[in-house]
Amino acid sequence: MIAYLVRRCLGVAGVLLAICAVTFIIFYLLPADPAAAACGKTCSPQRLAEVRHYMGLDQPLWRQFGDYLVGIFAGRDLGSGPHALHCGFPCLGYSYDNALPVWDLLMDRLPVSASLAFGAACMWLVLGLGAGVTAALKKGGLLDRTLMVTAVATASLPVYFTAVMLIYGLVRISGLLPYPTYTPLTSDPLGWATNLLLPWLALALLYAAMYARQSRSSMIEAMAQPYIRTARAKGMPARTVVVKHGLRSAMMPVLTLFGMDLGALLAGAVITESIFGIPGVGRLFYDALQRSDQPVVLGVTLLAAFFIVMANVLIDLLYAVIDPRVRT
Amino acid sequence: MAITLNTSTQADPPVLPEHPLRSTSRKLWSDWGTRTALIAVALLILTALTAPLLARLGGWSPTAFDSRAIDPYLGGMPRGSLGGISAEHWLGVEPATGRDLFARVVHGAQVSLLIAFAATAIVVVAGTAAGIAAGYFGGRVDTVLSRLMDLTMSFPSLIFMIAMMSVAQDVNRVLLMTVVIGVFGWPGIARIVRGEALSLRHREYVDAARVAGSGSWRILTREILPNISGPIIAYTTLLIPGMISTEAALSFLGVGVRPPTSSWGQMIAEAVTYYETDPMYFLIPSAFLFIAVLAFTVLGDALRDILDPQGGRS
Numbered sequence: 001m002i003a004y005l006v007r008r009c010l011g012v013a014g015v016l017l018a019i020c021a022v023t024f025i026i027f028y029l030l031p032a033d034p035a036a037a038a039c040g041k042t043c044s045p046q047r048l049a050e051v052r053h054y055m056g057l058d059q060p061l062w063r064q065f066g067d068y069l070v071g072i073f074a075g076r077d078l079g080s081g082p083h084a085l086h087c088g089f090p091c092l093g094y095s096y097d098n099a100l101p102v103w104d105l106l107m108d109r110l111p112v113s114a115s116l117a118f119g120a121a122c123m124w125l126v127l128g129l130g131a132g133v134t135a136a137l138k139k140g141g142l143l144d145r146t147l148m149v150t151a152v153a154t155a156s157l158p159v160y161f162t163a164v165m166l167i168y169g170l171v172r173i174s175g176l177l178p179y180p181t182y183t184p185l186t187s188d189p190l191g192w193a194t195n196l197l198l199p200w201l202a203l204a205l206l207y208a209a210m211y212a213r214q215s216r217s218s219m220i221e222a223m224a225q226p227y228i229r230t231a232r233a234k235g236m237p238a239r240t241v242v243v244k245h246g247l248r249s250a251m252m253p254v255l256t257l258f259g260m261d262l263g264a265l266l267a268g269a270v271i272t273e274s275i276f277g278i279p280g281v282g283r284l285f286y287d288a289l290q291r292s293d294q295p296v297v298l299g300v301t302l303l304a305a306f307f308i309v310m311a312n313v314l315i316d317l318l319y320a321v322i323d324p325r326v327r328t
Numbered sequence: 329m330a331i332t333l334n335t336s337t338q339a340d341p342p343v344l345p346e347h348p349l350r351s352t353s354r355k356l357w358s359d360w361g362t363r364t365a366l367i368a369v370a371l372l373i374l375t376a377l378t379a380p381l382l383a384r385l386g387g388w389s390p391t392a393f394d395s396r397a398i399d400p401y402l403g404g405m406p407r408g409s410l411g412g413i414s415a416e417h418w419l420g421v422e423p424a425t426g427r428d429l430f431a432r433v434v435h436g437a438q439v440s441l442l443i444a445f446a447a448t449a450i451v452v453v454a455g456t457a458a459g460i461a462a463g464y465f466g467g468r469v470d471t472v473l474s475r476l477m478d479l480t481m482s483f484p485s486l487i488f489m490i491a492m493m494s495v496a497q498d499v500n501r502v503l504l505m506t507v508v509i510g511v512f513g514w515p516g517i518a519r520i521v522r523g524e525a526l527s528l529r530h531r532e533y534v535d536a537a538r539v540a541g542s543g544s545w546r547i548l549t550r551e552i553l554p555n556i557s558g559p560i561i562a563y564t565t566l567l568i569p570g571m572i573s574t575e576a577a578l579s580f581l582g583v584g585v586r587p588p589t590s591s592w593g594q595m596i597a598e599a600v601t602y603y604e605t606d607p608m609y610f611l612i613p614s615a616f617l618f619i620a621v622l623a624f625t626v627l628g629d630a631l632r633d634i635l636d637p638q639g640g641r642s
Contacts, residue, residue, distance in 0.1 A: 158573060308483075
């Protein structure tokens, strides 16, 4: 188990390093010059060279990349002399746009994206798994067909369409909900939930449809296994057979999917956040792109990769705990 | 029993097994839902192929402004009801510019489907090649390719696509988008193909070909590939709706194709602000996108049920 954990951790480090390198190279090829933007319009060539040096842009690519990596683990000093700026431990650099540390910006926005992701995840798990398992148990019946037709149609609607329709129906026409403005959970739990209800619904409907389809097919597969027949033959109550034997093995592929989806959403649902104007990580990313704010874009990409990789590791560990065959 | 069966069939001409293509199309046609999806897909492809012709039939170029179709006193809203639907403008016009929606949506179909199909082609070719090599050769080749699949799947793909699309300035947007979408899609199908190839590589007929002196290339293309073509076809069809959605999402975010070239996602993005004042403008491109994604999904589901009845559902 320990050897397995060590190997997984090394793998994670390798993946994150590769993602960091690829992102760095892409933005190195970026034609926009952040030094020129920072220096302003009336910038002498000499001053520009100073700014470039201060930002570390005069270094070769491998050197910039090396400094960036060292900064993440040990912090680093930006510039030199009296204007040097110390950037502490998880140093992801400073935003070119507003000179704030990227780490602080990310940590500022993360609770918003996390609220969106976890709330939506709860909704889509209940809706999707409920519909999928019900359809699987009533396979071939009218309920199954209705649920699956609804699911395939809902999954074909893009989230920005669903979002606009929800705003139209629930805010403009009926006035049931306020137009979403983010309120932190700590200051006003009720306001937090009512404001996020609309984005939760928009995201959850899409994912619920996909999960309903996935969980239906894996539940049907699980219920066709011989051990289900054995359990039934033993005279076990139908409910126990479904929950203990069927659901448990049917949930394994759903779990993998869930880890990936939640990991990707934690680092920002770019489209949903920009439609509803929610100030999350996705919104930060989108705004940073418009301004070629390379450190922020790099930071968000790394954060997203980190969540996806960690979600994968957690799911694999969970598998290893449940199923000893994985541990080899 | 067996004897009587034999004598009875002797009188009839021998029954040949149905050609797989014919049996597949017969099964697809027998269900009304799949039949509708098949017709919708055919119509969409036809629309995309003949877009310039159809637009000329409608009488308007997708970039031509028509100031007579909009009302300057109403902030450039289309004249007439339902977003200006009339004999002249079949699906109405865009507010403010008066560009013909039919021409734009039809040209959008061309862009959206072209990108989706080309990206799918990249994904399927790369994924099949990687999967078949990993599964058949095993060992170090498998280790390297599987690591590469894990790595690609760990990339936050949407975020990466957006970043790459906005970094690139003066390149062919359609080509770039195809490549960017294609780059992240291959591991999914590669995993399925790898599993299939793994289970086939020690079958008797493969061993027989090897003993008969066939090289790896010949075995891969003549023995393995034909036997896994069913699942590949099914998953290829199931990939297309995802590609259409991704293209639409990127164009919606404004990093896809650039105006005046139209695409469904971009049209929806422009129409979002008008959803209350000119609902048809918002609903028409949305409906096309919805029908395209839905039709390909239904068709892909049906093909998977026919061509790959047990496998690949994990």
